Amino acid sequence: MPVRYFQSFLVVGSIVLLLTAIASAQSSRPRRVVEPKKQDSLLLPQPTPTPASKTKNVPLLDVKPVKPVGNAPASSAPADTTHAFLLFQRGQYEAAVKEAKQVAADDPQNAEAWKLAGFSEMGLKKYAEASADLQKALDLQRAAKQEDSHTVDELAQAYFFAEKFDSALPLLVSSTARAGTQPDAQMIYYRAVAEYKTGKTADAEKSFNSVVKLNPKDSSSLLYLGQIALARNDLDGAIVALNRATVNDPRLASAWAQLTTVYLRRAGAATDETKADADYLSAVRAGEGLIKLRTDEDALILFGNALIGSKQYARAAAALERAAAGKDAKETTFYLLGVAHSRAKNFPKAIAALERAAQLKPNDVNVYRELGYAYEVMKQYAKALAVYEKGLSIVPNDADFKESADRVRPFAK
Numbered sequence: 458m459p460v461r462y463f464q465s466f467l468v469v470g471s472i473v474l475l476l477t478a479i480a481s482a483q484s485s486r487p488r489r490v491v492e493p494k495k496q497d498s499l500l501l502p503q504p505t506p507t508p509a510s511k512t513k514n515v516p517l518l519d520v521k522p523v524k525p526v527g528n529a530p531a532s533s534a535p536a537d538t539t540h541a542f543l544l545f546q547r548g549q550y551e552a553a554v555k556e557a558k559q560v561a562a563d564d565p566q567n568a569e570a571w572k573l574a575g576f577s578e579m580g581l582k583k584y585a586e587a588s589a590d591l592q593k594a595l596d597l598q599r600a601a602k603q604e605d606s607h608t609v610d611e612l613a614q615a616y617f618f619a620e621k622f623d624s625a626l627p628l629l630v631s632s633t634a635r636a637g638t639q640p641d642a643q644m645i646y647y648r649a650v651a652e653y654k655t656g657k658t659a660d661a662e663k664s665f666n667s668v669v670k671l672n673p674k675d676s677s678s679l680l681y682l683g684q685i686a687l688a689r690n691d692l693d694g695a696i697v698a699l700n701r702a703t704v705n706d707p708r709l710a711s712a713w714a715q716l717t718t719v720y721l722r723r724a725g726a727a728t729d730e731t732k733a734d735a736d737y738l739s740a741v742r743a744g745e746g747l748i749k750l751r752t753d754e755d756a757l758i759l760f761g762n763a764l765i766g767s768k769q770y771a772r773a774a775a776a777l778e779r780a781a782a783g784k785d786a787k788e789t790t791f792y793l794l795g796v797a798h799s800r801a802k803n804f805p806k807a808i809a810a811l812e813r814a815a816q817l818k819p820n821d822v823n824v825y826r827e828l829g830y831a832y833e834v835m836k837q838y839a840k841a842l843a844v845y846e847k848g849l850s851i852v853p854n855d856a857d858f859k860e861s862a863d864r865v866r867p868f869a870k
Contacts, residue, residue: 538573545573550580561590568597572608579615588615588624606635610644617647622654633664642671646678658685676706683715692723703746710756713747717759724766737766754780754790761793765800773797774806781810788817792824799831807831822848822855829861838868 541556557574561567575591578584591612598604613628629648633640649664662685668678679702686694696719702712717740724736744760757780764773777794780786795811798804811828818824825848832841845862849855 538567538570541570541573541577545577545580548580550577553577554581561593566597568594568601568603571597572605575608575615576611579611582618584615584619588612588619588621591615606632613644614647617651620654622651626651626655626657640667640671642668642675645671646675649678649681653681653685658688661685674705676702676709676712679705680709680712680715683712683719687715687719692719692726695719696723703743707746708750710747710750713743713750714756714759717743717747717763721759721763721766734767737763737768741767741769748776752779754783754787758787758790758793761797765793765797768800770797770801774801774803781813788814788821788824791817792821792827795824795827795831799827804831804835808835820851822851822858825851826857829865833861833865836868838865839870841865842869 538557538560541553541560544550544553544556554574554577557570557577560570561574564570571590572594575587575589575594578587578590591608595604595608595612598608609628610632613625613632616622616625616628626648629644629651633645633648645664646668649661649668652658652661652664662682665678665682665685668675669682672678679698683695683698683702686692686698696716699712699716699719702709703716706712720736720740720743724733724740727733727736740763741760744763747756748760757776761773761777761780764770764776774794774797777790777797780790781794791810791814795807795809795814798807798810808828808831811824811831814821814824815828825844829841829844829848832838832844842862842865845858845865848858849862852858
């Protein structure tokens with residue numbers, strides 16, 4: 458069976474798998490601060506932590522000591538936010554929250570107390586609590602016609618990190634379009650992600666481009682731009698953006714993974730064999746960047762796929778053997794391992810890998826094509842016939858299986 462046929466088939470099949478994995482990974486939230494909650498997905502880009510939260514960069518400039526409007530006894534000391542603000546400045550956020558909340562409990566209309574509580578909760582990364590308290594502060598400010606830009610900005614981030622993107626977006630738009638102020642690249646980035654997460658892809662693309670204009674080395678925005686280009690099948694645009702992302706941040710595994718995937722996809726769609734071969738080699742180089750950072754099964758599958766496409770079968774087999782050594786190795790790993798061994802003409806190992814793939818996914822006709830071919834080359838005609846007929850039972854009108862079964866049937870005993 459022609460090698461190019463199998464290469465083309467392999468790339469198309471693997472790309473479908475990889476794109477499915479990318480789509481499922483989009484539930485992961487982007488971060489510009491270190492978050493312990495979720496791991497980065499391999500195939501869906503997850504921006505690496507870059508600048509810290511705005512909480513550290515924007516002081517609570519206008520928090521003033523405020524006495525409550527409560528009915529405290531004349532003999533008691535009047536409660537205010539002075540000491541809570543001092544605790545906040547020292548980074549003692551838990552204590553600051555406690556004291557600010559006590560002031561707010563005594564005087565629920567005290568916007569500054571709610572604001573200080575929210576800022577302190579942001580320091581603790583308690584985003585849901587922070588958004589609730591900052592929203593109270595903003596509502597009180599607006600009622601008094603004293604809206605404060607710092608409260609708006611911090612509330613926008615609180616909603617953002619709480620993954621309430623619908624609530625965050627209008628505040629982020631307000632923050633980044635404020636008259637008379639220099640646009641803040643980090644807040645534009647948050648706006649872009651919120652637009653992306655709420656399905657406003659065209660707006661998100663404009664915003665990410667604005668970030669890159671302000672900071673050409675923003676690898677997270679470039680990663681998203683590559684993802685957006687890929688979604689509309691602009692493979693050339695995706696490659697440009699993702700290459701820039703990997704140059705700016707060579708440790709961004711998600712960018713290397715997507716770049717490998719896009720090169721494979723463009724190679725699989727190429728009608729010019731020379732261009733296809735060049736893209737396979739580029740996929741290998743991107744895959745090498747990936748496995749310097751990640752050597753889990755998904756990374757090795759992607760790298761092995763690129764190596765098979767570039768006809769580096771021995772290297773592909775070595776990479777995929779590492780993936781197959783895991784106790785929970787996937788059917789795809791064994792299938793690609795079988796392909797690599799088959800192309801390297803190591804048919805006994807190809808058969809072993811493909812038989813394992815067939816056990817894991819009994820209705821995958823692609824496995825039976827490869828396995829039948831390997832049996833046939835090894836002159837195990839009865840097994841080849843059985844495998845081809847198994848394929849026919851799944852896809853009864855498949856001409857290739859019919860031809861293959863007819864070819865080996867006279868020799869099967």
